[in-house]
Amino acid sequence: xxxxxxxxxxxxxxxxxxxxxxFLFILVVCAFFAVLxxxxxxxxxxxxxRRTPEERAxxxxxxxxxxxxxxxxxxxxxxxxxxxxxxxxxxxxxVPPDAQDIYVVGKQWMWKLQxxxxxxxxxxxxxxxxxxxxxxxTSEDVIHDFFVPAFRLKQDVxxxxxxxxxxxxxxxxxxHLFCSQYCGTNHARMGGWIYVLEPSxxxxxxxxxxxxxxxxxxxxxxxxxLGCEGCHQSHDTERGPTLVGLYGKSVQLAxxxxxxxxESYIEESILTPASKVTRGYTPIMPTFLGQIPPDDLFQLIxxxxxxxxxxxxxxxx
Amino acid sequence: MSATAARVLPHEDSxxxxxxxxxxxxxxxxxxxxxxxxxxxLYLMSITAMFFVGGAFAVVMRLNLLTPEGQLVxxxxxNKLFTMHGLIMVFFFLIPSIPAVLGNFLVPLMIGARDxxxxxxxxxxxxxxxxxxxxxxxxxxxxxxxxxCTFYTPFSTTYSNTHVMPMAIGVFITGFSSILTGLNFxxxxxxxRAPGLTWFRMPLFLWSLYATSVIFxxxxxxxxxxxxxxxxxxxxxxxxxxxxxxxxxxxxxHLFWFYSHPAVxxxxxxxxxxxxxxxxxxxxxxxxxxGFVAFSSVAIAVISFLVWGHHMFVSGQSxxxxxxxxxxxxxVAIPSAIKVFNWTSTLYKGTVTYETPMLYALGFIxxxxxxxxxxxxxxxxxxxxxxxxxxxxxxxxxxIMVGGMVMAYLGGIHYWWPxxxxxxxxxxxxxxxxxxxxxxxxxxxxxxxxxxxxxxxxRYHAYPEEFQILNVMSTAxxxxxxxxxxxxxxxxxxxxxxxxxxxxxxWNATGLxxxxxxxxxxxxxxxxxxxxxxxxxxxxxxxxxx
Numbered sequence: 001x002x003x004x005x006x007x008x009x010x011x012x013x014x015x016x017x018x019x020x021x022x023f024l025f026i027l028v029v030c031a032f033f034a035v036l037x038x039x040x041x042x043x044x045x046x047x048x049x050r051r052t053p054e055e056r057a058x059x060x061x062x063x064x065x066x067x068x069x070x071x072x073x074x075x076x077x078x079x080x081x082x083x084x085x086x087x088x089x090x091x092x093x094x095v096p097p098d099a100q101d102i103y104v105v106g107k108q109w110m111w112k113l114q115x116x117x118x119x120x121x122x123x124x125x126x127x128x129x130x131x132x133x134x135x136x137x138t139s140e141d142v143i144h145d146f147f148v149p150a151f152r153l154k155q156d157v158x159x160x161x162x163x164x165x166x167x168x169x170x171x172x173x174x175x176h177l178f179c180s181q182y183c184g185t186n187h188a189r190m191g192g193w194i195y196v197l198e199p200s201x202x203x204x205x206x207x208x209x210x211x212x213x214x215x216x217x218x219x220x221x222x223x224x225x226l227g228c229e230g231c232h233q234s235h236d237t238e239r240g241p242t243l244v245g246l247y248g249k250s251v252q253l254a255x256x257x258x259x260x261x262x263e264s265y266i267e268e269s270i271l272t273p274a275s276k277v278t279r280g281y282t283p284i285m286p287t288f289l290g291q292i293p294p295d296d297l298f299q300l301i302x303x304x305x306x307x308x309x310x311x312x313x314x315x316x317x
Numbered sequence: 318m319s320a321t322a323a324r325v326l327p328h329e330d331s332x333x334x335x336x337x338x339x340x341x342x343x344x345x346x347x348x349x350x351x352x353x354x355x356x357x358x359l360y361l362m363s364i365t366a367m368f369f370v371g372g373a374f375a376v377v378m379r380l381n382l383l384t385p386e387g388q389l390v391x392x393x394x395x396n397k398l399f400t401m402h403g404l405i406m407v408f409f410f411l412i413p414s415i416p417a418v419l420g421n422f423l424v425p426l427m428i429g430a431r432d433x434x435x436x437x438x439x440x441x442x443x444x445x446x447x448x449x450x451x452x453x454x455x456x457x458x459x460x461x462x463x464x465x466c467t468f469y470t471p472f473s474t475t476y477s478n479t480h481v482m483p484m485a486i487g488v489f490i491t492g493f494s495s496i497l498t499g500l501n502f503x504x505x506x507x508x509x510r511a512p513g514l515t516w517f518r519m520p521l522f523l524w525s526l527y528a529t530s531v532i533f534x535x536x537x538x539x540x541x542x543x544x545x546x547x548x549x550x551x552x553x554x555x556x557x558x559x560x561x562x563x564x565x566x567x568x569x570x571h572l573f574w575f576y577s578h579p580a581v582x583x584x585x586x587x588x589x590x591x592x593x594x595x596x597x598x599x600x601x602x603x604x605x606x607x608g609f610v611a612f613s614s615v616a617i618a619v620i621s622f623l624v625w626g627h628h629m630f631v632s633g634q635s636x637x638x639x640x641x642x643x644x645x646x647x648x649v650a651i652p653s654a655i656k657v658f659n660w661t662s663t664l665y666k667g668t669v670t671y672e673t674p675m676l677y678a679l680g681f682i683x684x685x686x687x688x689x690x691x692x693x694x695x696x697x698x699x700x701x702x703x704x705x706x707x708x709x710x711x712x713x714x715x716x717i718m719v720g721g722m723v724m725a726y727l728g729g730i731h732y733w734w735p736x737x738x739x740x741x742x743x744x745x746x747x748x749x750x751x752x753x754x755x756x757x758x759x760x761x762x763x764x765x766x767x768x769x770x771x772x773x774x775x776r777y778h779a780y781p782e783e784f785q786i787l788n789v790m791s792t793a794x795x796x797x798x799x800x801x802x803x804x805x806x807x808x809x810x811x812x813x814x815x816x817x818x819x820x821x822x823x824w825n826a827t828g829l830x831x832x833x834x835x836x837x838x839x840x841x842x843x844x845x846x847x848x849x850x851x852x853x854x855x856x857x858x859x860x861x862x863x
Contacts, residue, residue: 005786009771015699023700023770030690037661037686041679044664045671048600058666059856062606070658071651078647078693085697086640092702093636108476142472143566145631145706149772152703156632158567159471160560163633176781180706180774182465184472185393188777290561 012171012196013151015092020152022084029077092153095166099132103215103298106137106144106157108183109190112295116216116302119209123192125177126209127169128202134166136263138294145181148194156181160271160289162264169196219303222296231285240285241278247305252279266301336739336836351436352839357422358737359443363450364410364418365806370454371405372799374398379761379795382788387779395778396463397479403466405457408488409450411718412580414726415587416533417446417498420526422737424502426830426837427520429511429846434504435497442497449491456483465776467577470558470569474550481551489544492537495583499533502526511829513848517611520828520852521604524611525590528618529583536579536622543572567632574625582621584718585685586614588725589656592678595732596660597853598826599675600667604853606659613652620649630701639698646696653689657682672824673747677728680755684720688713691766709769712762720758727754727805734809735819739836742816746808754801760794825858 011017048057102125105112113121127133137146137157146165147154155165179190197205212218223229231240246261254277259265268275270292273285292300337354347355378398381389390398421439425432433439456462462484464473473481506527510519547569549555556562558569597604604610626634626642660682669675691713694700704710734742764787773784780788822831829846830837850857 006771006783007767019699019703022697023694023703026694026697026700030693034686034690037657038683040661041664041682044661044667045669045679048664048667048669050601050668050670055668057600057602057668057855059603060605060662060666061603062609066658066662067606067609067655071655074651074654078650078696081693081697082643082647085699085701086643088699089630089636089639089643089702092699142476143469143632147706147772147774149703152699154631154702154705158560158633161633176772178772178774182396182469182472182706182776184463184476185396187396188387188392188774188779 010150010171010173010175011152012169012173012175013148013153014168014170015088016150016152016170018088018091022081022088025084026081029081092166095134095164096132096168099134099166101134101136101302102127103295103302104135104137104146104157105140105294105298106146106179106183106190107140108142109179109186111144111146111177111179111190111192114215114295114298115206116214117206117210118212118214118217119206120212121209123177124195125193126195126197126202126205128199129169129172129196130199132166132168134164136162136164136298138162138267138297140294142183143181144179144183144190147178147180148175149178150175150194154180162267164263169194172196172198215299215302216306219299219301219306222300223303226288226292226300228300241281243304244307247308251276253277254279254281263301263305266304267297270297270300334834335838336834337839338739338836340839349440351432351440353421353425353433353436353439354737354837354839356439356443357418357420360413360417360421360446363443363447364413367405367409367450368802369806370457371402371410372802374402374405376795376799378402379792381778382780383792385780385782385785390778392778393463394461396465396776397461399776400462400465401457404453404462404484404488406718407466407580407584408491409446409453411584411722412495413446413498414584414722415591415729416502416526416529416583417442417494419522419591419726419729419733420498420502420529420587423733423830424505424523424526425509426736426833426841427523427828428506428509428514429829429842429848430505430509431840431842433501434508435501438497439501442494442501445497446491446494449487449489449494452483452487452490456480456487459483467573468544468547468569469573470547470550470564470566471560474547475559475561482548485544485548489541489548492541495533496537499530499537502530503534511846511848514829517608518848518851520590521593521607521610521614522587522590525586525593525614528614529586531618532579532583532586532621536576536583539572540576540580543569543576546572567629567634570629570632571625574628575622578625578628579618579621581714581717582617584722586617588681588685588722589614589653591725591729591732592660592681593656594826594828595674595678595728596663597855598732598824599672599678600664600669601855601858602663602667602853603851603855604659605662605665606655607852609655610659613655616652617649620645620652624649627696627701630698631705643696643698647693650689650692650696653685657686657689671748673742673744673751674728674732676748676751676755677724677731680751681721681724681728684716684724684755684758688716688720691716703772704769706775707769708765708773708775711775712765712769715762715765720762724754724758727751730805730809732824733830734812735823736830736835736837738809738813738816739819740812740816741819741823742812743808746804750801750804750808753797753804757794757797757799757801761791761798762794764788764790764794827853827855827858 103114111123113125139157139159144157151167155163175194177192177194232243236242249261250258251261271289274283277283381387463479464477546557550557556564558564558566624645627646630639768787819835821834833842
């Protein structure tokens with residue numbers, strides 16, 4: 001039975017190895033201090049136990065050098081832990097430029113995922129090994145958290161806000177996906193599996209799972225259906241700025257600030273357009289808050305992002 | 318240790334002498350008392366009841382987790398159980414535990430005063446506590462709450478269909494009892510110290526309670542504000558936290574942790590104070606580095622207000638905020654390390670004996686060390702990304718709060734029991750229970766560190782099969798721990814009636830509380846004591862105990 005006792009989680013992402021090294025470093029430091037304290041407490045408590053009723057303690061009030069040592073040494077070690085942990089954490093925030101996006105919606109109590117090519121998945125995610133992916137995530141209701149222990153990664157997923165998480169799987173197999181932010185009755189059941197496949201198997205899976213139109217195509221239809229193109233055309237008009245080339249560009253706002261045209265900005269500008277108005281325009285766009293479900297929002301955003309490529313831009317009216 | 322044999326000799330006859338317990342009888346004499354010692358006992362009874370209620374919830378949870386499918390209770394009930402366990406243990410046991418019971422009893426005695434500065438306010442604080450506690454229990458009995466003890470929005474304001482409001486109001490009300498207790502201690506320590514008792518002659522227990530009181534007074538109002546805002550959104554749909562109403566869900570987490578992280582230190586600082594009393598007494602030695610231990614309490618209280626964001630590294634807050642909170646979290650660990658090293662050094666060249674309070678204090682050092690060191694993993698940003706919201710966190714804070722605070726609380730209860738009750742407790746049973754608690758605790762919570770690193774999320778009613786062995790170990794430990802907590806309940810109750818009468822200073826300890834009879838008279842001291850020496854001047858005390 002003891003041989004079944006798991007002690008170390010699987011390692012299946014580029015991040016996992018680095019986290020394990022840091023974890024081991026802290027573990028060694030902590031084990032050293034824990035053993036030091038336990039040994040000292042036990043040794044001193046036994047060595048200086050009262051042997052005769054007359055025995056007197058030797059009074060020692062304090063020692064400044066000792067105090068400085070046991071203040072200074074922990075500070076230095078803590079400094080190393082901080083910088084190491086912070087450096088890794090920053091790596092987690094810098095997305096590789098070639099990372100491919102996957103869109104994730106959390107809701108009580110399931111994960112809905114969609115690949116830009118079109119395939120949708122529920123509580124499952126298929127990815128190829130050795131390629132970076134970025135998950136763009138939002139929630140339909142409460143706060144959830146996308147947690148893959150084998151990747152050593154997790155990120156809270158918030159309603160009406162986008163958060164993201166990138167990873168590169170290093171090992172094929174099936175790995176747990178958990179929701180780790182308490183989200184109500186079936187919180188413990190809100191999870192599934194990440195399937196990491198060989199690239200060829202992934203292509204095979206992708207072609208088999210095709211059937212839905214691509215997110216760009218369905219986004220384009222939504223764009224028309226919602227009447228966006230009345231104001232947003234292939235060039236700036238009086239009524240609204242063009243969305244061609246918006247993604248990744250810096251946008252001058254009416255207030256004077258500059259923001260980057262990323263997913264969060266596009267989302268905010270759809271849901272609450274008046275909050276960040278492009279310089280030179282009047283806030284005449286109606287709000288879409290509560291009218292576009294997160295899945296549709298993602299499709300619109302993928303479409304708007306696709307307008308950066310000239311071929312797509314030409315399709316704009 | 319001839320101490321045990323000598324115990325049977327009654328030194329004073331507490332049966333005929335008038336003291337705070339026999340000065341008046343009847344329910345009214347208790348419910349209308351302004352005597353800080355009687356109020357301490359009112360708190361003792363209330364929080365003991367709460368402890369066993371909260372403990373019962375934990376037992377059912379652990380039994381449910383024996384099997385991966387969680388067949389004992391439904392997911393809905395399980396969620397309510399961990400919510401109620403957390404809320405009751407934190408707000409109605411841990412926070413009031415040492416401050417409201419031992420603090421109320423000891424602050425005036427330790428500074429040579431007749432009572433706290435505001436005795437009626439002191440009684441009022443107990444009534445407020447009872448009102449809040451009753452509301453919390455009503456909410457539990459009528460169906461419970463399933464928000465988790467952190468009340469995260471928008472789940473708590475918009476999505477939960479359970480009795481959130483009675484519970485939130487209960488916690489809100491109870492907060493005021495903390496504020497009043499903190500206020501009372503601060504004023505009492507500033508204005509009522511006996512002649513000669515300078516700040517740097519005060520026992521370290523008082524320094525730690527002072528730091529705790531500052532947190533009570535400054536932090537609790539913020540909790541009250543966040544709960545009011547939560548109530549306003551839940552009942553009147555004022556958009557504060559729910560983004561669909563125009564609010565910001567992370568705002569709640571900022572407000573909640575701005576109080577609740579300092580509150581974590583409220584749940585350990587007083588325990589540190591108790592340990593700082595017990596160790597010098599049973600090593601017959603001055604505490605090593607008095608000034609460093611005293612100021613580390615103050616440092617903890619100050620820095621604790623600046624680390625709340627380490628609960629939110631993966632919440633979506635700015636990564637730069639994460640960096641700052643990580644540095645500050647490492648900084649707040651340093652004063653705790655200083656304390657541990659000083660306690661350990663106090664043993665050096667002492668003459669150590671192993672009475673029950675000392676066993677609890679030594680156990681505290683061990684468990685607090687593990688609890689504190691595992692905090693270093695959580696403060697490291699990249700490691701926290703993995704272990705956040707897993708059983709690693711559960712194990713970490715139970716090592717601090719149960720391994721630390723509850724051990725210190727029990728150590729303190731045993732240490733001052735002769736003073737409180739006027740009776741000696743049975744030493745053999747007490748040592749046995751200290752050992753059972755220590756072993757049961759470790760078996761319960763150590764496997765949870767491994768479970769956490771393996772990736773088992775907290776607040777899970779069911780879990781994948783590979784986690785079962787570690788969960789079974791944890792449940793086995795919990796049953797041992799439960800027995801360990803029941804034993805003292807029995808023998809302490811027994812000792813009230815049948816225990817040998819206690820002399821005024823059974824441990825030959827320093828400190829003014831031991832210079833008055835056990836149990837003390839209502840006015841504490843017949844004449845105001847004068848302090849002429851520093852704390853823990855054990856070289857001037859006789860060697861043996863009772």
